Amino acid sequence: xxxxxxxxxxxxxxxxxxxxxxxxxxxxxxxxxxxxxxxxxxxxxxxxxxxxxxxxxxxxxxxxxxxxxxxxxxxxxxxxxxxxxxxxxxxxxxxxxxxxxxxxxxxxxxxxxxxxxxxxxxxxxxxxxxxxxxxxxxxxxxxxxxxxxxxxxxxxxxxxxxxxxxxxxxxxxxxxxxxxxxxxxxxxxxxxxxxxxxxxxxxxxxxxxxxxxxxxxxxxxxxxxxxxxxxxxxxxxxxxxxxxxxxxxxxxxxxxxxxxxxxxxxxxxxxxxxxxxxxxxxxxxxxxxxxxxxxxxxxxxxxxxxxxxxxxxxxxxxxxxxxxxxxxxxxxxxxxxxxxxxxxxxxxxxxxxxxxxxxxxxxxxxxxxxxxxxxxxxxxxxxxxxxxxxxxxxxxxxxxxxxxxxxxxxxxxxxxxxxxxxxxxxxxxxxxxxxxxxxxxxxxxxxxxxxxxxxxxxxxxxxxxxxxxxxxxxxxxxxxxxxxxxxxxxxxxxxxxxxxxxxxxxxxxxxxxxxxxxxxxxxxxxxxxxxxxxxxxxxxxxxxxxxxxxxxxxxxxxxxxxxxxxxxxxxxxxxxxxxxxxxxxxxxxxxxxxxxxxxxxxxxxxxxxxxxxxxxxxxxxxxxxxxxxxxxxxxxxxxxxxxxxxxxxxxxxxxxxxxxxxxxxxxxxxxxxxxxxxxxxxxxxxxxxxxxxxxxxxxxxxxxxxxxxxxxxxxxxxxxxxxxxxxxxxxxxxxxxxxxxxxxxxxxxxxxxxxxxxxxxxxxxxxxxxxxxxxxxxxxxxxxxxxxxxxxxxxxxxxxxxxxxxxxxxxxxxxxxxxxxxxxxxxxxxxxxxxxxxxxxxxxxxxxxxxxxxxxxxxxxxxxxxxxxxxxxxxxxxxxxxxxxxxxxxxxxxxxx
Numbered sequence: 098x099x100x101x102x103x104x105x106x107x108x109x110x111x112x113x114x115x116x117x118x119x120x121x122x123x124x125x126x127x128x129x130x131x132x133x134x135x136x137x138x139x140x141x142x143x144x145x146x147x148x149x150x151x152x153x154x155x156x157x158x159x160x161x162x163x164x165x166x167x168x169x170x171x172x173x174x175x176x177x178x179x180x181x182x183x184x185x186x187x188x189x190x191x192x193x194x195x196x197x198x199x200x201x202x203x204x205x206x207x208x209x210x211x212x213x214x215x216x217x218x219x220x221x222x223x224x225x226x227x228x229x230x231x232x233x234x235x236x237x238x239x240x241x242x243x244x245x246x247x248x249x250x251x252x253x254x255x256x257x258x259x260x261x262x263x264x265x266x267x268x269x270x271x272x273x274x275x276x277x278x279x280x281x282x283x284x285x286x287x288x289x290x291x292x293x294x295x296x297x298x299x300x301x302x303x304x305x306x307x308x309x310x311x312x313x314x315x316x317x318x319x320x321x322x323x324x325x326x327x328x329x330x331x332x333x334x335x336x337x338x339x340x341x342x343x344x345x346x347x348x349x350x351x352x353x354x355x356x357x358x359x360x361x362x363x364x365x366x367x368x369x370x371x372x373x374x375x376x377x378x379x380x381x382x383x384x385x386x387x388x389x390x391x392x393x394x395x396x397x398x399x400x401x402x403x404x405x406x407x408x409x410x411x412x413x414x415x416x417x418x419x420x421x422x423x424x425x426x427x428x429x430x431x432x433x434x435x436x437x438x439x440x441x442x443x444x445x446x447x448x449x450x451x452x453x454x455x456x457x458x459x460x461x462x463x464x465x466x467x468x469x470x471x472x473x474x475x476x477x478x479x480x481x482x483x484x485x486x487x488x489x490x491x492x493x494x495x496x497x498x499x500x501x502x503x504x505x506x507x508x509x510x511x512x513x514x515x516x517x518x519x520x521x522x523x524x525x526x527x528x529x530x531x532x533x534x535x536x537x538x539x540x541x542x543x544x545x546x547x548x549x550x551x552x553x554x555x556x557x558x559x560x561x562x563x564x565x566x567x568x569x570x571x572x573x574x575x576x577x578x579x580x581x582x583x584x585x586x587x588x589x590x591x592x593x594x595x596x597x598x599x600x601x602x603x604x605x606x607x608x609x610x611x612x613x614x615x616x617x618x619x620x621x622x623x624x625x626x627x628x629x630x631x632x633x634x635x636x637x638x639x640x641x642x643x644x645x646x647x648x649x650x651x652x653x654x655x656x657x658x659x660x661x662x663x664x665x666x667x668x669x670x671x672x673x674x675x676x677x678x679x680x681x682x683x684x685x686x687x688x689x690x691x692x693x694x695x696x697x698x699x700x701x702x703x704x705x706x707x708x709x710x711x712x713x714x715x716x717x718x719x720x721x722x723x724x725x726x727x728x729x730x731x732x733x734x735x736x737x738x739x740x741x742x743x744x745x746x747x748x749x750x751x752x753x754x755x756x757x758x759x760x761x762x763x764x765x766x767x768x769x770x771x772x773x774x775x776x777x778x779x780x781x782x783x784x785x786x787x788x789x790x791x792x793x794x795x796x797x798x799x800x801x802x803x804x805x806x807x808x809x810x811x812x813x814x815x816x817x818x819x820x821x822x823x824x825x826x827x828x829x830x831x832x833x834x835x836x837x838x839x840x841x842x843x844x845x846x847x848x849x850x851x852x853x854x855x856x857x858x859x860x861x862x863x864x865x866x867x868x869x870x871x872x873x874x875x876x877x878x879x880x881x882x883x884x885x886x887x888x889x890x891x892x893x894x895x896x897x898x899x900x901x902x903x904x905x906x907x908x909x910x911x912x913x914x915x916x917x918x919x920x921x922x923x924x925x926x927x928x929x930x931x932x933x934x935x936x937x938x939x940x941x942x943x944x945x946x947x948x949x950x951x952x953x954x955x956x957x958x959x960x961x962x963x964x965x966x967x968x969x970x971x972x973x974x975x976x977x978x979x980x981x982x983x984x985x986x987x988x989x990x991x992x993x994x
Contacts, residue, residue, distance in 0.1 A: 775827025
């Protein structure tokens with residue numbers, strides 16, 4: 098049955114479930130390679146356990162295997178396929194699935210010393226099929242290999258239109274405590290890069306060895322299919338506690354012709370012909386990245402798989418440029434773009450290419466790299482409008498198409514920026530998830546939050562006028578109570594209260610989320626207070642820098658409103674306990690609380706600053722020593738890390754801050770694909786804020802922009818760690834891709850291959866955009882990957898000794914000079930460009946104003962680090978330097994203080 102490798106059958110002490118299609122009661126086959134401790138099911142030979150050698154950490158849900166032993170539940174070692182007679186282009190496809198009706202497989206013997214176990218899969222595949230499938234588990238230089246040999250034993254040539262290998266990892270959170278999830282579970286993400294494709298698997302904690310799955314021979318990752326399983330008690334597949342599993346799809350033509358025919362696939366779908374009497378082989382390799390997530394690229398490259406590194410990432414504005422570093426054992430033969438004119442790749446040194454987008458291109462684009470050994474690699478980009486133009490379009494759309502003005506609305510929602518349904522081109526005035534139409538929670542507040550934060554970055558007089566009308570007419574009148582509390586929704590379902598209101602009859606109003614007025618008006622959700630605080634803070638920033646733009650209130654009113662909202666959120670009872678729900682947790686977007694605290698200090702309002710700081714310190718003290726301080730409304734989440742990191746870092750709790758950074762590394766991949774690069778894991782929020790309601794890996798939902806703030810801050814503290822910058826910049830730029838050509842911004846992009854499009858609702862886009870605004874900067878860095886200076890969010894010219902950077906990031910008000918660990922920011926106008934001189938350790942910064950939009954009389958320049966503005970004649974103001982802004986650019990000199 099087995100090759101010469103050592104093996105044994107082990108019976109586990111736990112009870113085997115009644116649905117034991119895997120034959121777990123018959124034990125396991127145990128093997129060791131140099132890098133792994135391995136267990137296979139004895140009857141099925143599916144991969145049951147995969148641990149780094151000598152470790153107790155398991156990348157697979159071995160402890161839940163007895164809950165996943167039914168037919169139709171997938172594991173590594175399973176196979177799915179579709180075939181038809183070759184030449185029958187319109188013929189029906191026949192399916193095969195090794196999990197559908199399991200039977201013990203037939204073991205085979207091999208004389209090869211590297212074969213751990215082998216089996217004929219005929220007994221567990223459809224009988225009478227003209228395909229024989231042989232599977233082998235092998236030792237590949239100390240790694241684990243999975244080989245399939247597919248033989249055509251029929252009388253006709255066959256076209257294989259689908260071939261998939263289900264991928265199972267320990268991402269099941271059901272019935273686990275937060276501590277168990279952190280200690281035991283992993284998260285996986287694909288790089289759908291054809292022959293260079295791979296799956297990366299990181300511990301949830303971000304600490305410890307990571308895993309990569311790479312192709313052996315001709316086994317491209319052409320597509321990544323979501324697997325359909327039944328949902329059972331104990332795991333609840335496809336739920337908030339168990340996202341579900343996916344499949345490495347080698348061939349996808351059969352799916353593209355049927356289930357996926359309305360979507361645009363990541364890569365061209367393909368099929369293969371197997372002549373009668375012939376066989377073909379496929380394989381995957383499991384390898385360790387012992388250095389953890391930062392070692393994933395090296396682990397992939399060590400298998401001989403090409404690796405691509407993009408600077409600054411794979412979301413590129415039309416006026417930007419990027420670099421692409423290709424690491425491969427063989428030379429690049431050609432690079433082509435699809436669409437053909439969208440991207441141009443120019444080689445600037447061995448393995449390094451400059452990537453320029455066409456000024457007329459917009460949306461998804463793919464570079465296909467063909468190597469001299471005929472392997473191909475797909476690198477996926479998204480081209481946006483120039484970043485400031487995209488923001489301008491966004492602001493205009495939010496305050497025109499999404500601006501609700503029906504003064505007869507009985508819920509008091511006019512005037513406001515309401516949720517929008519882009520599919521039908523209408524404002525969403527009714528949804529049974531009442532908050533979506535109710536201007537609160539993320540799904541309802543997202544649009545007005547985005548509109549306000551846009552003003553902090555790029556003010557426009559007409560948009561500000563509408564937001565001030567919203568503040569006085571709705572926000573401070575209806576969404577908030579007189580003591581600054583924030584309601585969960587001002588739309589509700591209670592016909593007796595709004596007699597005559599035409600609630601839609603085609604909507605089901607019987608679910609828990611169709612709150613009545615009492616439940617909608619509850620003020621017990623701390624997350625909602627952040628959106629309101631940020632709105633006031635953004636208008637404070639506008640009023641302070643552009644005082645002529647705000648007509649209803651002066652800057653100090655907006656600043657006080659922001660302060661009072663935070664303090665109401667952090668109100669305590671007589672025993673000193675926080676009374677607003679979730680106020681003890683990290684809150685998404687609460688970096689704006691830190692910005693508020695900074696501004697209170699700059700304005701000399703020290704009593705308020707001290708009071709706010711005291712509230713934040715009590716929360717931070719609570720998180721000290723907690724194994725998992727990232728609580729939320731969910732069993733596991735990626736929302737608490739930003740707030741926990743900010744205050745732990747602010748108050749010097751390096752241990753808690755490091756935990757936050759670790760988890761961000763665990764759930765934010767970096768791969769050569771715009772959709773996954775820096776994309777913090779979210780998979781349930783479409784149920785609460787999207788139009789297409791389903792559990793799925795979301796692309797650039799708000800977690801991207803918010804968790805980017807953690808990675809970017811950590812990078813600025815350690816400018817030698819370019820991995821943090823890659824994740825942070827990719828995530829921070831993620832919300833830029835959500836902005837459509839007309840200015841509409843979607844909640845997220847649907848990753849399932851039958852969809853691959855943006856959600857129809859604007860939903861909860863706003864928090865992610867907050868991350869973009871607060872995190873946006875141009876970085877000049879010593880990039881460890883490139884081995885040279887590089888610009889993230891800017892155009893770099895000059896030499897290593899004197900480098901000039903023209904800024905192209907979305908906000909253009911902050912720069913970071915990595916070699917000096919220097920941050921410079923302004924409150925008005927833009928930083929047009931800067932020049933770094935290595936020998937004098939100085940920077941010349943040119944301030945200017947955008948050609949369109951309002952003009953500021955002056956800008957305050959803030960410098961972080963042991964540096965100071967050395968330009969004579971400038972006066973200090975608000976802990977910075979005031980620089981007059983006129984019709985021509987102003988240059989300032991910054992050097993060591």
